[in-house]
Amino acid sequence: MADVLAEGYNVFDTKKSPSGTVKYLESPADVIGLIQSGKLAEHILLVRGGTTTFLAPALSMGAIGVITMSGAPESHLGILSREFQTPCVMTAHLTNSDSRYVVGSTDEAHFVEIARELDGKKVRLDCTDDEVGRVVAD
Amino acid sequence: MTTTLAKPDYDVLNVLALKKMAGAPAIAAVVELSPDDVEERLASLAAGGLAVVAGGAALPTDEAEPRLAATAAEIYAGVRGDDDVLALVEQFEKTNAALLTTMSSWQQVDVGGRKVANDHTDAAYDGKVISRLERLVGRLDGLIAALARHDARFATYATRFATALAGIDDGDHDLVSSPTRDSIHTVWFEFHEDLLRTLGRERAE
Structure with a gap:
């Protein structure tokens, strides 16, 4: 069994299993920079979450996979990822950490830890389960 | 202190920030300016x-949001103090949650406890979702009208919703949730973001 680095809600079941290097996007400028670099399709995009609305251009320009650290599959981003058929794991947590996202009471360290662990890693998304989406080391 | 924008520039940059990425014609379709004028405004904003x-x-660049926020605080101070608007906004939060659930039920159906993609072969199911959407969109009428009393541009949301619903009635079901068209979901999302900026509020998780 491949090494599962993180798990979260699977936004929709798909046999698509994109792989790429995780890129943490913190701001609209990061998204613009990535699109302009022409390397969008080489990365699995990591963002903080459901309130991250700046990701839309990346999805429309062909992002291959998304991981969020908060938010629900019913959120705006979840709806968009289904429309674009971009595999998406939401509210992912690290499998080697007890830290979990809780609405309204999650401290900064939770997000920092996930970003530090995943950013730059080569991963593959496994979105075949109807509930759990997995981020697997590739 | 962040300087504020003059009105046509606010409208253009606001729509650009709502759409996240757009050409002049798409912005001109929403603001009361010609594509050439929008092009000129965009060049000046750039x-x-x-x-x-x-x-x-x-x-939009990262500098766009703070500038829009500062401008909205100034030009929409009246909206923020309007009790009628604020009461309607409370209702909107509930309607918004229902809209998100309804959109998801358009995209996915529950089969034996498992969510699977809606293949849109069940016209009766789709019809029910569409009528629920129509009712939810209808619930925004009061809020849009109250906002439009402060700034007429908000009335364009009513027109866009009506256009999308008319298209759906004509069988163009992409207008429910397509992110690349002026669908119900697109218009709703932009309205919600615009409302938050107008009121100076953050999006709830």
């Missing part, structure tokens, strides 16, 4: 470091 124009499309 020169001011608030937008980036590349390959026929513009994107």
